[in-house]
Amino acid sequence: MHYAVIMAGGAGTRLWPAARRHSPKQLQRLIFEQPLIAETVDRLTKVYAPEHIFIVTASRYAGPIREILPALPPENIISEPVGRNTAAAIALAAFQIARDDPDGVFAVFPADHIILQPEILYRALDFANALALAHRVVDIGVPPSHPETGYGYIELGREIESRDGLRAYEVEGFVEKPDRATAESYVDAGNYIWNSGMFVWRAGEYLTALRELLPDTYARLEGPFRSGDWDELTEAYARIEDISVDYAIMERTSDVVALPVDFGWRDIGDWAALYDMMEHDDHGNAFDGRHAYIDSENCLMLSPKKLVAAVGVRDLIVVDTDDVLLIMPRDRSQDVKALLEEVKERDHGDYL
Amino acid sequence: MHYAVIMAGGAGTRLWPAARRHSPKQLQRLIFEQPLIAETVDRLTKVYAPEHIFIVTASRYAGPIREILPALPPENIISEPVGRNTAAAIALAAFQIARDDPDGVFAVFPADHIILQPEILYRALDFANALALAHRVVDIGVPPSHPETGYGYIELGREIESRDGLRAYEVEGFVEKPDRATAESYVDAGNYIWNSGMFVWRAGEYLTALRELLPDTYARLEGPFRSGDWDELTEAYARIEDISVDYAIMERTSDVVALPVDFGWRDIGDWAALYDMMEHDDHGNAFDGRHAYIDSENCLMLSPKKLVAAVGVRDLIVVDTDDVLLIMPRDRSQDVKALLEEVKERDHGDYL
Numbered sequence: 031m032h033y034a035v036i037m038a039g040g041a042g043t044r045l046w047p048a049a050r051r052h053s054p055k056q057l058q059r060l061i062f063e064q065p066l067i068a069e070t071v072d073r074l075t076k077v078y079a080p081e082h083i084f085i086v087t088a089s090r091y092a093g094p095i096r097e098i099l100p101a102l103p104p105e106n107i108i109s110e111p112v113g114r115n116t117a118a119a120i121a122l123a124a125f126q127i128a129r130d131d132p133d134g135v136f137a138v139f140p141a142d143h144i145i146l147q148p149e150i151l152y153r154a155l156d157f158a159n160a161l162a163l164a165h166r167v168v169d170i171g172v173p174p175s176h177p178e179t180g181y182g183y184i185e186l187g188r189e190i191e192s193r194d195g196l197r198a199y200e201v202e203g204f205v206e207k208p209d210r211a212t213a214e215s216y217v218d219a220g221n222y223i224w225n226s227g228m229f230v231w232r233a234g235e236y237l238t239a240l241r242e243l244l245p246d247t248y249a250r251l252e253g254p255f256r257s258g259d260w261d262e263l264t265e266a267y268a269r270i271e272d273i274s275v276d277y278a279i280m281e282r283t284s285d286v287v288a289l290p291v292d293f294g295w296r297d298i299g300d301w302a303a304l305y306d307m308m309e310h311d312d313h314g315n316a317f318d319g320r321h322a323y324i325d326s327e328n329c330l331m332l333s334p335k336k337l338v339a340a341v342g343v344r345d346l347i348v349v350d351t352d353d354v355l356l357i358m359p360r361d362r363s364q365d366v367k368a369l370l371e372e373v374k375e376r377d378h379g380d381y382l
Numbered sequence: 383m384h385y386a387v388i389m390a391g392g393a394g395t396r397l398w399p400a401a402r403r404h405s406p407k408q409l410q411r412l413i414f415e416q417p418l419i420a421e422t423v424d425r426l427t428k429v430y431a432p433e434h435i436f437i438v439t440a441s442r443y444a445g446p447i448r449e450i451l452p453a454l455p456p457e458n459i460i461s462e463p464v465g466r467n468t469a470a471a472i473a474l475a476a477f478q479i480a481r482d483d484p485d486g487v488f489a490v491f492p493a494d495h496i497i498l499q500p501e502i503l504y505r506a507l508d509f510a511n512a513l514a515l516a517h518r519v520v521d522i523g524v525p526p527s528h529p530e531t532g533y534g535y536i537e538l539g540r541e542i543e544s545r546d547g548l549r550a551y552e553v554e555g556f557v558e559k560p561d562r563a564t565a566e567s568y569v570d571a572g573n574y575i576w577n578s579g580m581f582v583w584r585a586g587e588y589l590t591a592l593r594e595l596l597p598d599t600y601a602r603l604e605g606p607f608r609s610g611d612w613d614e615l616t617e618a619y620a621r622i623e624d625i626s627v628d629y630a631i632m633e634r635t636s637d638v639v640a641l642p643v644d645f646g647w648r649d650i651g652d653w654a655a656l657y658d659m660m661e662h663d664d665h666g667n668a669f670d671g672r673h674a675y676i677d678s679e680n681c682l683m684l685s686p687k688k689l690v691a692a693v694g695v696r697d698l699i700v701v702d703t704d705d706v707l708l709i710m711p712r713d714r715s716q717d718v719k720a721l722l723e724e725v726k727e728r729d730h731g732d733y734l
Contacts, residue, residue, distance in 0.1 A: 047689075047691070320730055321728075322721065322724045322725040322727075322728045322730055323721070323724065324717065324720055324721055324724050325717075331707075331709070333707045335705075336703075336704075336705050336706055336707045337399075337705060337706045337707070337725070337730055337733045338706075338707050338709075339399070339706060339707065339708045339709070339721055339725060339733075340708070340709045340710060340721075341709075341710035341711075341714045341717045341718070341720075341721050342710055342711050342714040342717065343698075343709055343710065343711065346695075346709070348700075348707070348709060350702065350707055352688075353687075353688050353689060354688055354689045354690075354691060355683075355685045355688045355689070355690050355691065355700070355702055355707075356691045356692070357683070357690075357691070357692045357693075357695055357698065357700060357709070358692060358693035358694055358695065359693075359694050359695065362693045362694040365676065365677075365693045365694065366693070368676055368693075369674065369675070369676055369691055369692075369693050372674045372675065372676050373674040373689070373691060375674075376673075376674045378672055378674055378689055381689045381691075
């Protein structure tokens with residue numbers, strides 16, 4: 031059988047003040063019809079039965095997620111006892127899936143990514159599932175549209191199989207977020223793709239790899255999972271290594287294949303990224319409600335309940351929520367993290 | 383007796399979105415304890431009995447003003463049937479005062495000006511009242527602190543009388559809003575003062591001057607005032623000339639004296655002017671509520687109910703009301719008028 035595992039543990043603080051400590055990015059609607067995680071689940075229910083969709087999240091988000099997604103079995107919302115990064119988070123789902131269906135193939139998806147052309151994703155999943163059944167580990171990547179410095183890249187080797195217009199490649203290596211010049215060389219080279227954080231694997235084989243590559247983690251988690259004792263699991267989980275699935279497993283596993291797929295993938299990492307993916311008017315401005323302006327360009331102004339009125343501003347981001355008003359130039363979007371330190375510093379922690 | 387006549391007919395659209403078509407600047411609190419007109423009346427009740435304070439305003443503002451100022455006799459809130467500028471608006475009050483007390487001395491005050499040192503104003507009024515009793519027309523002006531191009535100026539002639547540290551001068555002439563170089567030459571010359579729109583006159587003598595200088599206006603208004611017929615007055619008022627008291631009367635009257643008084647006068651003409659008069663923090667920023675920022679300078683950010691959070695912005699004005707969010711550089715404050723045309727153009731006239 032096929033399973034989807036949605037990773038929903040992060041907070042997405044660079045999208046503050048929409049994302050909050052107790053209501054993270056994946057629970058936010060931003061400019062969409064419904065919260066990002068609901069968009070992701072809706073997309074996946076086209077190809078997965080609800081009882082085959084799992085969500086791994088921080089325990090404080092589990093309740094809100096169950097409320098947003100009543101169609102999923104509550105036990106499919108898996109709480110991480112504490113944050114221990116993706117290798118362990120995926121293990122929580124893999125143990126649960128493998129208990130009933132060790133040959134089950136699962137695909138991992140970030141909860142908060144946008145896919146503009148889901149039909150192409152579905153085709154890629156068909157291919158990836160077939161590759162996983164043939165004992166491959168499939169890393170679904172994205173052909174780069176520009177020399178992005180915010181993502182990791184996968185270097186492609188020789189083509190090993192093609193189907194339905196898609197080609198799977200051997201992986202030459204994984205590379206960390208590059209500097210600008212390196213990113214440009216990757217785009218020019220043509221055999222590098224963005225690492226999107228989606229991959230497809232057999233549950234039993236993930237656990238085998240975990241046992242080999244993170245034996246301590248495997249050993250600590252296996253017992254509590256067999257006994258089903260939450261307290262024991264919590265205690266064990268606190269002691270395991272905090273490491274990503276990329277570092278711990280993907281980069282150290284043979285049989286990984288990369289599948290470049292151009293399905294309109296967007297990772298809304300910060301407000302500038304949201305601006306980039308929105309529709310712009312003739313002056314490059316993006317709004318989510320009523321507005322009137324003169325002599326203003328390339329701004330993102332979100333204030334759905336108000337008239338936004340501007341004179342003479344450029345490249346500005348304004349985000350107006352019920353209790354916070356954020357203003358910054360677009361090219362300072364990454365500095366929201368530093369701003370949150372200042373918010374804390376000034377004893378306005380309630381707003382985090 | 384002494385009377386105060388408060389001119390409250392203007393809309394103050396450059397302070398939109400605080401000032402609205404149906405709720406003009408003088409009815410707004412802005413950053414103060416109470417609406418500007420209430421601040422003005424409070425200041426004047428220290429030296430005028432409430433029944434001696436008159437307010438001339440547009441008919442649509444009369445109701446709200448009576449609500450804000452229940453201590454004033456309702457009949458002292460005088461409605462202009464239509465807007466016909468200050469010469470006629472003052473005539474409405476002068477007719478009413480002169481009916482019972484033709485020798486009464488009245489002082490005209492804008493409703494929306496700030497006076498930081500009212501005690502000095504009171505002293506000036508004592509002197510001005512004495513001068514008016516001696517059949518002078520007294521124009522209270524303000525020694526310029528900088529070469530402001532937004533005000534008219536009064537050129538002072540020889541000193542004619544002094545009292546209590548204040549000196550009254552003959553008026554050499556009135557000059558319109560000057561350009562920058564001219565304004566600088568006025569400040570350097572030392573014998574020019576700002577025209578603040580406050581003056582003191584006997585009610586009967588104002589009407590005498592009106593009869594001489596605007597005979598048509600006088601003739602049209604006198605009858606209805608004698609009969610007390612509002613419909614007749616409305617019809618007459620619509621037909622009279624639209625002209626300011628400065629043009630029509632002050633500049634053409636002998637016996638005008640100017641009284642320069644430095645009483646911390648502020649005309650909050652636009653948001654930049656409000657920023658100027660507010661207290662600034664070490665980075666030149668002015669707020670009216672909770673805030674946290676990094677690397678931001680010389681901004682005015684008004685959003686009393688929210689946390690205002692900013693990164694990397696300079697010389698910006700942000701005004702957040704219940705239904706409008708305004709953003710512009712400080713040096714574009716005058717362009718709010720043009721912005722309102724755009725608001726209208728885009729069918730958002732409800733927000734005006």
